[in-house]
Amino acid sequence: MEFRVLIPQKIAEEGIQLLEESGATIVVPPSYDEETLVNYAKDVDAVLARTEVYSRRVIENAKHLKIIARHGIGVDNIDVKAAKDHGVVVTNAPSANINAVAELVLTLMLAGTRHLVTIDKATRDGDFGIRNRLFGYELKGKTLGIIGFGNIGRLIAEKCRLGLGMNIAVYDPHVTAGSVDSYVEILDTLDDLLSRSDVVTLHVPYVPATHHLINKKSFQAMKRDAILINAARGGVVDEEALVEALKDRRIRGACVDVFQVEPPEAEHPLFKLDNVIVTPHLGAQTHEAFKQMAIDAASEILAVKAGKSPGHPIHKVTT
Numbered sequence: 001m002e003f004r005v006l007i008p009q010k011i012a013e014e015g016i017q018l019l020e021e022s023g024a025t026i027v028v029p030p031s032y033d034e035e036t037l038v039n040y041a042k043d044v045d046a047v048l049a050r051t052e053v054y055s056r057r058v059i060e061n062a063k064h065l066k067i068i069a070r071h072g073i074g075v076d077n078i079d080v081k082a083a084k085d086h087g088v089v090v091t092n093a094p095s096a097n098i099n100a101v102a103e104l105v106l107t108l109m110l111a112g113t114r115h116l117v118t119i120d121k122a123t124r125d126g127d128f129g130i131r132n133r134l135f136g137y138e139l140k141g142k143t144l145g146i147i148g149f150g151n152i153g154r155l156i157a158e159k160c161r162l163g164l165g166m167n168i169a170v171y172d173p174h175v176t177a178g179s180v181d182s183y184v185e186i187l188d189t190l191d192d193l194l195s196r197s198d199v200v201t202l203h204v205p206y207v208p209a210t211h212h213l214i215n216k217k218s219f220q221a222m223k224r225d226a227i228l229i230n231a232a233r234g235g236v237v238d239e240e241a242l243v244e245a246l247k248d249r250r251i252r253g254a255c256v257d258v259f260q261v262e263p264p265e266a267e268h269p270l271f272k273l274d275n276v277i278v279t280p281h282l283g284a285q286t287h288e289a290f291k292q293m294a295i296d297a298a299s300e301i302l303a304v305k306a307g308k309s310p311g312h313p314i315h316k317v318t319t
Helices: 013-021 034-041 056-060 080-085 098-113 116-124 128-132 151-164 190-196 216-221 239-247 287-305
Strands: 004-006 025-027 046-049 067-070 089-091 143-147 167-171 184-186 199-202 227-230 253-256 276-278
Touching: 004 034, 013 025, 013 287, 034 056, 046 287, 056 080, 067 287, 080 089, 089 287, 098 116, 098 151, 098 199, 098 227, 098 253, 098 276, 098 287, 116 128, 143 151, 143 190, 151 167, 167 190, 190 216, 216 239, 239 253
Parallel strands: 004 025, 004 046, 046 067, 067 089, 143 167, 143 199, 167 184, 199 227, 227 253, 253 276
Antiparallel strands: none
């Protein structure tokens, strides 16, 4: 019996080869708006999903669908409850891109503390004297505050402690001191972390409980010379409050890889500020991570095709 896999966006060829070698038929739609997904998902057994949205309507109309395998970690673009209601398992690739995201966070941290974007532009414009006007900050001995201490948060902590000599503070209600390395300090409240950290980096999923977790009150609690890094999800930060804090120099700067609405509008207020670095949600966009995410997602689909349980289900499905 034919096993059809919908792949709406480009993935690494290694993932496609893995599926085709197993006898699966690849279905590629012309676009991935809701109407197109409703039409193309109705006759497939599996979906290999990137950032396109799988609404309840899409899932309800996919009568043969058995699995949505996420090409990455976050599943906020999938109506997981609808999937559960219709016996569709949702999986993710929890470790495929963690190093890529961790390295981006370090890149942003170093670029932000040394004003590299501003200095690059000034140098290109012939302003060599900026070297004597705009001094950077060293990270050694500074405190990195990590909000959310899963796979990515732990890897960043290791790199920043062992590689940069930073102090590591963590806020995560699900983590205890006994489950972390001795150099990690677990703090009881978010405000405590915000008030003590020189750099704050976010690594929580976007769920109702984390909507605008960082807001106007948060920026008032932060150090005035602190930097905020968001490579998690845009909705975790109140963007209006962030813009206000940056304009007022309530914090020194921010590095933003994700936005509440993606792609963001061309005239987004953050784009007008000189104390923010923006990137287009590319934390996982390395050759290595892109290949591994495709392979991991394809492997989950093949497990279901073979009648086995996938390795990383987001929820248990009862049919």
